[in-house]
Amino acid sequence: MARYTEAVCRLCRRETATSKTGEKIxxxxxxxxxxxxxxxxxxxxxxxxxxxxxTKTRQKISEYGRxxxxxxxxxxxxxxxxxxFTNYFRVAQRVKGKTGATFLQLLERRLDNxxxxxxxxxxxxxxxxxxxHRHFRLNGRTxxxxxxxxxxxxxxxxxxxxxxxxxxxxxxxxxKNRRHPEWLEFNETDATAKVLALPSREQIDTPxxxxxxxxxxxx
Numbered sequence: 231m232a233r234y235t236e237a238v239c240r241l242c243r244r245e246t247a248t249s250k251t252g253e254k255i256x257x258x259x260x261x262x263x264x265x266x267x268x269x270x271x272x273x274x275x276x277x278x279x280x281x282x283x284x285t286k287t288r289q290k291i292s293e294y295g296r297x298x299x300x301x302x303x304x305x306x307x308x309x310x311x312x313x314x315f316t317n318y319f320r321v322a323q324r325v326k327g328k329t330g331a332t333f334l335q336l337l338e339r340r341l342d343n344x345x346x347x348x349x350x351x352x353x354x355x356x357x358x359x360x361x362x363h364r365h366f367r368l369n370g371r372t373x374x375x376x377x378x379x380x381x382x383x384x385x386x387x388x389x390x391x392x393x394x395x396x397x398x399x400x401x402x403x404x405x406k407n408r409r410h411p412e413w414l415e416f417n418e419t420d421a422t423a424k425v426l427a428l429p430s431r432e433q434i435d436t437p438x439x440x441x442x443x444x445x446x447x448x449x
Contacts, residue, residue: 297446330440342376
């Protein structure tokens with residue numbers, strides 16, 4: 231199963247360096263560690279490979295460039311490689327309604343993202359690894375495919391043997407003290423979760439303009 235294995239902090243630095251407003255963009259690829267003072271975006275706001283950057287002479291970005299950067303930001307945010315990302319868009323195109331919202335909804339419904347949204351994974355990368363290592367069950371069945379798309383009514387639980395893991399126990403405690411999206415329900419007693427409904431665009435806090443991505447693929 232293909233996945234990105236190189237340094238991830240450079241991905242955030244790239245988005246910040248090419249941001250139209252110059253704002254610091256964090257993809258939270260390392261979870262809570264991105265909030266520390268050691269965050270690469272906080273220490274260095276330059277693009278990978280650049281030592282200095284003059285904001286006054288920031289190069290103007292074309293419309294195509296804006297679309298491309300938005301596409302890359304969204305793809306990296308969810309940790310999906312190019313081919314699979316494109317396949318999700320093709321699926322969204324065949325669904326009635328707004329393509330951009332449907333596209334974003336598909337990525338949000340990935341099992342690894344749901345585990346992350348429930349705070350049972352410190353980052354999407356960790357959530358993906360936990361699913362791959364069979365620490366979770368979907369509707370009572372052990373699964374190891376992070377890209378499974380959950381549906382309304384699906385129940386996510388932790389495998390019995392995994393409940394003894396120190397990492398899993400720590401993540402469960404974290405989940406009890408943090409909020410989760412309205413479209414998900416978390417039972418603190420037995421550490422199970424249920425998908426109450428499909429997420430609406432208003433319930434997805436991913437900081438992207440999905441319309442730019444639709445325009446990118448519609449060229």
